[in-house]
Amino acid sequence: MTKGMKIAIVDDEQDMRQSISQWLALSGYDTETFASAEDALKVLGPDYPGIVISDIKMPGMDGMQFLKKLMGSDSTLPVIMITGHGDVPMAVEAMRVGAFDFLEKPFNPDRMNELARKATNNRRLTLDNRALRRELSDGSQLMKKLIGTSPAMERLREDILDLGQADGHVLIDGETGTGKTLVAHALHAVGARAGRKFVLISCAAYDEDKLAKRLFGPMMPEDSQLPAVEEARGGTLVLEDVEALTDSLQARLMSFINEQGTPAETRIVAISNLQEQDRTSEDALRPDLFYRLAALRITLPPLRQRGEDILTLFTRLSEQFADEYGCDAPKVSAQEAAQLLQAPWPGNVRQLINVAERAVLQSRRGSGTIASLLMTDNEEMQPVMTTEGKPLKEYVEAFERMLIDNTMRRHKGSIAAVMDELCLPRRTLNEKMAKYGLQRSDYL
Template identity: 90%
Template sequence: MAQAMKIAIVDDEKDMRQSISQWLALSGYDTETFASAEDALKVLGADYPGIVISDIKMPGMDGMQFLKKLMGSDSALPVIMITGHGDVPMAVEAMRVGAFDFLEKPFNPDRMSQLAKKAANARRLTLDNRVLRKELSDGSQLMNKLIGSSPVMSRLKEDILDLGQADGHVLIDGETGTGKTLVAHALHAVGSRAGKKFVLVSCSALEEDALAKRLFGPMLPEDTQLPAVEEARGGTLVLEDIEALSDTLQARLLSVINDQGTPAETRIVAICNLQEQNRTCEDALRSDLFYRLAALRITVPPLRQRGEDILTLFTRHAEQFSEEYGCDAPQVSAQEAAQLLQAPWPGNVRQLINLAERAVLQSRRGGGTIASLLMNDHEEMQPVMTTEGKPLKEYVEAFERMLIDNTMRRHRGSIASVMEELCLPRRTLNEKMAKYGLARADYL
C-alpha cells in the first residue's frame, strides 16, 4: 500500500489548523500542523513528501514571505494559500509567485479536499520523476539493474566501468532485447558526464526530414526543444538504431563529430540493432563514421550465453509481477529450470520478462506450467535433454543456486527457516552459499 501523502498545515489560529487537519485526516492524509511559518520552515524543504496549506495573514513571517521561501527551496512544491474575504488580489499575486491555488474564507471543506487531492497527485508525480532521474544518474543504481554474475555479465560491467571513464564515442551492439539502452544509461551514469544532459534519439522512429530537424535543426520560432546536438552539449547523445541513418544524415553527423575536435565536447553513444544475417553495423555505416563511433565498443551478450543468470532474472521478474498482481510467484521445477537454461531466447531479456509475467498470470488462475509457455514460444524446441550443450553438473548447480536464492529471499535471510525448508544442516548451507556467492546480508 502506498504511503499516505503528507499535508503541512500552517495557520496561527489553533482552531482553524485543527479543523483542517481533522478533515484532511479523515480523507486519508498524514497531516502535521504548525503555528507559524518559522516553525514550518524548520521541517519543510526540498523533496518534502507532501503539500502545504497555509494562511496568508499571519504574525511574524506572513504567507507571502513564507511562499517565497518555499519556492526558493523547491519550486515544484504545491502550496495552497488560504485568504480572507477581499484578499483576492493578494491571492492572485501568490499564484504569480508560485502558489498551486488558493481558498477564500469561508471555504467549503469538500472544495479543500478536491484541491488537496489535485495537489497531492501533482506532488506524487514530481517526486516519482525525481526518483527516476536520480536512478538514471546514479551509476550504482543502474549497475544493480544489470542483473547477473555470469562471466559474460561480469565482463560487461567491467567494460562499462572502464569505458564510462573514457572520453571517446562508443558503439553498442548486440541482439534485440539484450538491454543496450540500459547499458548506454549506465555508461553515462558512471562517467564524468553523469551530472550533464543525457539525450536519447531513436533514428528509426522518425521520417528523414523530421529526424534531420530533431538532430540538427534549424529551430523555428515556435519550437520549444533544441536540436539534439545542441541539447546534449557537454553531455551524452545516444542514437538508437544508428543503422537507420541515411547517407545524407550520416555525413552531417560525421561533420558534427569532426567539428568537436578531441576530446569531444559531447559524447556520442551509437546503438546498433541490426538483425539481418551476414550484415553488421560496419556494413550499414560509411566507413569514416563507423570508425569514429566505434573507437570504443561494447557488445551486449545474448541471454542464451548467460547461464544461471537466466534463472536469476526469471525469478526476480516473477517476484515483481507477483507483487504487482497480488499472488504467489510460480515455483520452478528442476525440469522447467533446465528448459529455461536451454531455450534459444531470440527475444533475449525482453522475451524473458514477458514470459515471467505470463507465468505469474497463469499461476494466479491456477493452471498451466512454465514449460507449456516455453513450448508456445519455441515450438521447435525438443523435450529437454540436460546432457545437450552443457554438462549435467552445470544444470544441477544452477537449479540448486536458484532454490537457495529463492528460499533465502522468501524467508528474508532467516538461516533457520531456510535450513528447515531445504532440509540442510547449517554447515552444508553455509558451504553452498559461499560456493554460489550468496550472502545472508543481501536478504535481510
Template identity: 85%
Template sequence: MSRSMKIAIVDDEQDMRQSISQWLALSGFDTETYASAQDALKVIGPEFPGIVVSDIKMPGMDGMAFLKKLMSLDSTLPVIMITGHGDVPMAVEAMQLGAYDFLEKPFNPDRMTELAKRASQTRRLQLDNRALRRELSDGTVLMKKLIGSSPVMERLREDILDLGQADGHVLIDGETGTGKTLVAHALHAVGPRAGKKFVQLSCAAHDEDTLAAKLFGPISDGTTLPLIEEARGGTLCLEDIEALPQTLQARLLTVINEQGSPAETRIIAVSNLQEQDKTCEDVLRPDLFYRLAAMRITLPPLRQRGEDILTLFTRLSDQFAEEYGCDAPEVSAQEAAQLLQAPWPGNVRQLINVAERAVLQNRRGSGTIASLLMADNEETQPVMTTEGKPLKEYVEAFERMLIDNTMRRHKGSIVNVMDELCLPRRTLNEKMAKYGLSRSDYL
C-alpha cells in the same frame, strides 16, 4: 516503483486542520498536521514525499511567506492554498508565486480530495523523475542494475568500465530488450564525462528535415541549441542509428572528423536493427561505421545468460509484489526449468512483463508461469531453446534461486534458512560460497 505520498496540513485553527486531516485520511491519504508554518518547515524539505495544504491567513509567518519559503526550497512542490471569503486576489497572487491551486472557504470536501489526488500524482512523478536522473548520473547505481553473475554479464561490466574510461565513440548493438540504452547511460556515468550532459535522440522518431534541425540546427524557435552543441563536453546518444539518412550520416561524419581527438562530444550510437539478414555495418556509410565501431559492445541475449534469468525473475517479481501489495509467486523446479529454456525473443523487457503478470496472477490465485510463457509465443506449446544444457546446470540454477529466495525471506537468518531447507550449517555455507551468496547482502 510507486511511493506513498504524504499531505502536510498547515493551519493555526485546530478544528480546521483536524477536519481536513480526517477527511483526507478517510480518502486514503497519509496526513500530518502543523499549527504553524515554522513547525512545518522543520519537516518539509526539497525531497518532501508529498504535498502541502496551507491556510493563507496565519499568525507569525503567514501563508504567502510560507509559500515563498517552500518555493525557494523546491519550486516543484505542489502547495494548495486555502483562502477565506474575499481573499481571491491573494489566492491569484499565490498562484503566480507557484501555488498548485487554491480552495475558497467554505470548500467542497470532494473538491479537496480531487485536488489532493492530482497534486499527489504530480509530486510522485516529479520525485520519480528526479530519482531516475540521479540514478542515470551515478555509475555505481547503474552498474548494480546490470544484474547477473553469468560470464557474459561479468564481461559486459568489464567492457563498460574499460570503454567508459577510454572516452572514444562507441557502437552498442544487440537484440531488442537487452538494455542497450541503460548501457549507454552507464558508459557515460563511469567515464570522465560523468556529470556533464547526456543528450538522447532517436533517429527513427523524426523525418529527415526534423532530424537535421535537431542535430545540426538551425532550431526554428531560436531558444535551444542543436543537440551537437547542447552535448558539447558530454555525450550524445543516437538511438536507432541505422535510421539516420545517408545525407545526415555524411554530416555527422564531418562533425566527428572536425572535432578530432579527444572528441569534444562523445557519440554513443545504439543500433536496434532487427532484420536477420542485415547488420549495422550494412546500412551505415563504411567510414562512419568504422569511426563509431572502433569501440563496440554487443549485448548478450537473455537466453545466453543461464541462471541470471532466475535471479532477474526473482528480483523483478519481488519488486512487483511490493508495488501491488501481495506475495511474489513461488517458483517450482519445473517452472524454473521452463524459465531457463524459454527463447526470450523480447529479452529482459519480455521477462519484466512476465514477472509482473506472474505477480498479478498470484494475487488472484490462478494461472502458471508456463501459461504466461505459452501466451508469449504463437505456438500452442511453450517454445524451448535448441541450446541444450546439462541437467546439472538446471539443478544448480534452481538450487541457487531457492537459497537466495529463502535468505531474503528470512533477512539473512542462517538458522531459519537451515530449518526451512533442512540443511546443516556446513552444507549451507558451502553452497552459498559456491553460488557467490553472502549473508551480509540479506541483512
C-alpha cells in the same frame, strides 16, 4: 490517495487545522499540522514527500511569504492556498508565484479532496522522475541494475568500466530488449563526463527534416531546446537506432565528429538494433562513420546465453511485482525453472519482465502456470524450447542456486531457518552457498 504521500497543513487557527486534517485522514492521507509558517519551514525541505495546504492570512510570516520561501527551496512542490471570501486577487497572485491551486472559504471538502488527489499524484511523479535522474547519474547504482553472474555479464560490466573511462565514441549493439540504453547511461555515469549533459535522441522517432533540425538546428523560435549537438556539448550524445540516419544526415554527423578533433569535446554513443535482422550496423552506415563510431564497441549478450542469470532475474522481478501488487511471489518448481532456462527469449530482458509480472498476477488469482506464459500462439500451444541443449548438471545447479537464494531472501539471512526449510546440515549449506557465490550478509 497516493501511497506514501504526506499533506502538511499550515494554519494559525487550531480548529481549521484539525478540521482539514481529520477530513483528509478519513480519506486515507497521512497528515501533519503546523501552527505557523516558521514551524513548517523547519520540516519542509526540497524533497518533501508530499504537498502543502496553507492559509494565506497568518500572523508573522503570511501565506504569500511562506509560498515564496517554499518555491525558492523547491519550485515543484505543490502548494494549495486557502483564501478568504473576496480574496480572489490574492489567489491569482499566489498562482503567479507558483501555487498549485487555491481553495476559497468556506470550501467544499470534496473539492479539497480532489485537489489533494491531483496534487499528490503530481508530486509523486515529480519525485519519481527526480529519483530516476539521480539514479541515472549514479554509476554504482546503474551497475547494480546489470544483474547476473554469468561470464557474459561479468565481461559486460568490465567493458562498461573500461570504456566509460576511455574518451572515444562507442557503438552499442545487440538484440532488442537486452538493455542497450541502460548501458549507454552506465557508460556516461562511470566516466569523466558523469556530471555533464546526457542527451538521448531516438533517430527512428523523427522524419528526416525534423531529425536534422533536432540534431543540428536551426531550431524554430518557439522551441525551448537547443539542437542536440549544442545541448550535449561537453557531455554525451546518445543516438538510438543510429541505422535510421539517412545518407545526408550521416554525412553531417561525420562532419560534426571531424570538426571536434581529438579528444572529442562531445562523446557520441550510437545504439544499433540491427543485429538480429539481415543487415548489420556496418551495412547501414557509411564506412567512415561506422569505423569512427565502432572504434569502441559493446555487444550485449542475449538473455538465452546468460544461463542461471535468467532465474536470478526472474526471482528479483517477481519479488518486485509481488511487493507492488501486495501478494506473495510465485514459487518456481524444478520443471518451471528448466522451462525458463530453455525458452529462447526473443524479447530478452524486456520479455522476461513481462512474464514475471504476468506470473505474479496469475499467482495472485491462484491460477495459471509459468509454462503457459512461455507458449507460442502458433505452435498448437506447445512450450517453446531452444535448440541449444545444456547438460542436466547445469539445470540442476541453476535450480539449486535459485532455491537457496529465494529461501535466504525469504528468511532474511537466517541460516537456521534455511537449514530447517531445505533440510540441509550447516556444513552442506555453507559449501553450496560458497559454490554459488551467495553471502549471508546480502540478505540481512
